[in-house]
Amino acid sequence: MADTKYIGQNYTPPDLVAKVTGRARYAEDFRAEGMLFAKLLTSPMPHCRVRNIDASAALAMPGVKGILTADDLPDLGPNVERALTNEPFYAGEPILAVAAVDELTAAEAVEKINVDLEPLPFVVDPLDALRPGGPDARTTGNVWGAPMPGGVGPNAASPVKTIKWTGEQFADADEGRLPMGEPTEQWAYGDLDAGFGNAALVLDETMVVQSTGHHPMETRSAMAYWQNGKLYIHASTQSVAQTLPNVARWCGIMPQQVVLISEYTGGGFGSKGGGAVSTCIPAMLSKKLNGVPVMMRITREDENYIGRARTNMSGRTRIGFAKDGRITALDLFIVQDNGSYGPMGDHRSAGLAASIIYQPQAMRWRAISVLTNTPPRSQQRSPGPMQANGQRAKLTSAFIVEALDKGKQAFRWDERKAYSGQRRGAKVRGVGVAVGPHGSGSIGFDSLMTLRPDGKLYVQSGVGNLGTHSVMDLARVAAEVLAMPWEKVEVVWGDTGKGVPWSCLSVGSQTTHAMTRANFAGANDLKRKLQEIAAKDLGGSPDDYELSNERVHRKGAGGGLTYTQAAKRAIELGGKYDGHEVPEDINVMTKGAAAKHAGLGVMGVAKDNYPRNGTTYSFVIGFAEVEVDVETGKVTLIDYLGVGDVGTVINPRSLLAQIKGGSCLGIAHALQQKWVFDPKYGLMLSRRFHYSKPLTILDIPATMNADAVGLPDPETPVGARGVGEPPVGAGYGAVLNAIADAVGVDVFRRAPVTSDLVLMSLENKKRMHEPLRAHV
């Protein structure tokens, strides 16, 4: 889009003031008459079976209103996670919930419940599960097989299988070389043997990447009640439209029976992509108690366990380089710790990302996704590609070279490189660069908007408001197409009761791409209707009309209708103009929402049917400079720059914040963030928030820089792609590379690179850290 008024301009999103003044209401801020509070009783063991629950003492307490167990929840099919269970697969998994007049009473009631548990074999380290005779995380097996034929999506149903590797395959494990037994999935292209044969240098290295909890600021609290057979639920979710059917499924009802309210979400990072299964607990408790409102506030402790985490991966890479640095062959083997549920697909994204980042002439990817008795994983901002840092995908566009050039100059790379590796006092510096790629956009979603007689454009937004502004940004496209002053655009979001169109999941850097396309379609549909109405009333063909100054008028300065007049005419005309007739191809949810808005004004409603050739990927290049104190092992990030190749920039301020913020998550993974399990008991040790060591403001440079090349993607009408994830891998890779540049590539083979790893390696002149063990 050329000559834009809104796209590419900074603006203040309409929800901002409420957020910074505390007026914004999150799920746990809601109160209702007679509301009860729920508390969870969770499994103290990593794997066990509930033999008996004796809640009599709890139920006899004054103020205790009821309990909910797995038996009260609908069966969601084999291997599917439910909110409560009779066979916990991880310590911290909810077994039952108690509702009481307040939390104190509920907690005391939980303490009075006797749950008789039968301990079962468990495993927290994925390699232990693959060892000959090693324990299985489930009684039915230890790994997820490849998705079954006919499955769709990254996490399509897979069978649980049992695979054990041989002692021989573990022979090198103590030296830190990842064993490579039978994988469950693989693909390859090119001639791998020839690639290695032609290589001037072949490396074979193992790297262990940690798991980390998502830990969004807002935990997955929810409040629910029932009225006239309908479930009203206030929940914390990343996506609104896409969460509705999930809530319905978890509660065993129809989507039409659910009203979901989620205007503000305190972050998710992939942990609340389609909502959180635990949110059905207050809903089902409320149902059991005749609809009385039930609030379940999730504590940070609970969030630790049920709040999702990144899959940890151990990867072994054999890589061949030609003399000029070109990668001739790449043989990648990934052991993914899938956690207790899933199946997860991060290992697949990691393989794809590796092929994109390194562009090897030949590549093989093999992987196995292992079940462990650790908390369930879900995609965490840059799931897979961060860890990779397949098949060669055809991309819609990539301007990595431009981004690299831009960044190299802005970062003064050559100047900094000149003094890297030199020691001054106890300090030594290093620089690093990395490309963070990520799939960044889906297609085919719907748009819904109405231009009403009050002269305002109401854009319905079905994505979540998780802090990225994309929930509002998508309306900027409509304002642009309809030449609508931004002050007169009302974004309606966060409440399915108000009618929202079927939208993408607010995950995976999808929203900007998917929803700018959809709203471009919707706005153009509305524009066409305005032109038709004008032509009907004033003669000529619709194409003779254009939009400006809140009018539809003949090209040039001829006669026309104001938007207000046009809206009124649309209501008179009815049919498709005011939304009484809608396109066949839109989703049933959009149809329902359109019905709510029919007759209110001119309706723009359409499905994104624009073509796309290729897979959409966004890229961020990270440039980092670190300083290592060789006497303490401490790594300090001195400077950082992220440069995005993310297509057309919609909202510059927000985009740069995303690049910096996303990079911070990667930096945290490189430097400090982790989670830790005690292997003997299979319990999480890093259960206190500060033990998991998320990044703090003082761990990054006082000023961090970000930029974008701003070249539009030719395969999408607005030219914009998503940006949420690519900076994560960029930050992670750039910092790891910078550390290696400063103190040598042999100092570490696992992340995070904390001072103990660095100091011990430098002190002993060889790597001393645990080579393969997970969760340390």
Next chain:
Amino acid sequence: MAVIRDVMPAFELLQPTSTADALTLLGRYGSDAWILAGGLDSFDWLKDRIKRPRYVIDLSGIDELKGVRERNGGVEIGAMTTLTDVVRHPIVRDRYAILMDAAESAASPQIRNQGTIGGNVSQDTRCWYYRAGWSCYRAGGNICYADTPESINREHAILGADRCVAVNPSDTAPALIALDAEMVLRSASGDDRVVDAEDYFIGPGTDITRMTVLRPGELLTAIRIPGDWAGARFYFEKVRDRQVWDFPLVNVASAMVTSGETIQNMRLVVNAVAARPLRLVNVEQFVKGKPRNDQTADAAGEMAIEGAQPLRFNAYKVPLMRNLVKRAIRGVGEWATS
């Protein structure tokens, strides 16, 4: 009985406004009472329902326990003075900068605004097995979960372990010992005493369930710092995973008096390597009269780690402690002798 965490149970909150009243309450409720200062350590225990006192005596309303006062050429800091107030106080800044540095390195600004110096020196260990409510030695059981062939014990002790391998996490404690401070303790029974900061802390050998000599019913009312070390050559350094909101992996605090480049006198303390802050008396003796240079520093560093016994994941603490001791003597960066 099922376990639930992160929900504070009910207790009787007592809010005295004078030390005398606090002591009376302590006398009345003895070991049924929990002393609450800033709550940063206390609330952890209470919210996790692991420690379940019937009475909580909140000291925050006792003004006489707050503030920094001059006393006999030194200062007296009320136990309820917040870490922020300690950091900001001009006398601390001008004469006892090491305490300012130490206090400022603790936790995060929010925690320092709330956390008190009395609480900081009296805080319990952060061993994650113990704090998860596992019934270890420190919790009255008969096992240490942190020192087994499978434990993850990166943060644990390399010195002075006795069954329990937990460490003292305080940042202000080593600074106070370096300054030769004294702890003023008052008790309900009228059995008041003043103990050297160094002796305030105890290891598991002495009492495996406590970190300090504080007995039930006893109150730490003030910390006295003599004038002796005011304005000395100080060194404080704390190594941690994050630059804020993080306990020390190891910290070092020292006060040194030099004449020319000769070390005349020194007090040197390391924390987070043992269950109590360790004053390195042998190193202090050794450096006395020696030139402040690399050789002295190297020898002192080696001496400091004599007898260190690392666990599976904390061997790095040995060179780290050695290097921090070296730095305390020879400095780093602009301080460095070379």
Next chain:
Amino acid sequence: MGYFLTFGHSPWGQQILTHVSWNLLWASAFAGVAFLVAHASYMVLSAHRKRHPAETDAMEAARPDLPARIPRHSGVARAFHWVMAASMLTLLTTAFLPIAGIKFAWVQWHWMAGLLLTTAILFHVIHASFFMDFWSIWVGPKDIPELKAEVMREFGHDVPGPKPGKYPLGNRLYHLALVVVGLSVIASGLTMMVRVRTPLFPRNPYLFADSTWGFVYVTHGMAGVALVGLVIAHVYFAVRPDKWWITKAMIVGWITRRQYLEHHDPARWVVDGNPKSQIPNPKFQL
């Protein structure tokens, strides 16, 4: 149960046996003191079990070949006894003072004393098996007549019956109790050393299951508590004036000829008339 045993929770929340309740210590100390009082009053009231002086006189006259000093404990044996006594007292004080509220770093002293005791006992077992009259200290069916006689004497009857051999029956019963209790405390104690840090082997509290450890701890605790009682009794005997000659023998190594004849049955404790036997014969004495 809770009065005698203490329970804890595993990290999984399962109840596990952890130890004996230290109430038992008080029970045992009480028992020891009660024993002391009872025995002291008995001493005042009851008759002595010595031979009549006349009888002793006659025997003395009949055995002029006997040396004036009859060797009773060899130097080695005495050294063993006192080493054992020292280590035992160290063990008990290091174990129980902290429980009684006197806090100090006791663990290292405790296990080192334990090792010393173990070594001493090992030595003793070997020494007693190969170099001494191994059976002289054991209790067996042949002791029944002695038991009968002793009991009768307890009731004030002047019965003939057998006199004690080298070791009076009470002495031997005491030894037997000590063997049982001592071996339990040592076996459990050595096992428990795996739970603490020593230079000897890697610390591994996970060597056994929780329940096995519970058993080990309870054994150690029970035996330890029993030892308090046994040691109190032992010390009591040792310091009683009328038994002083026995205690003295443990220090100097010999008893007088008259004491020998007065208190022992020369048939059961044969002392060689050869004056050479004044030199303690390790094969023979303790």
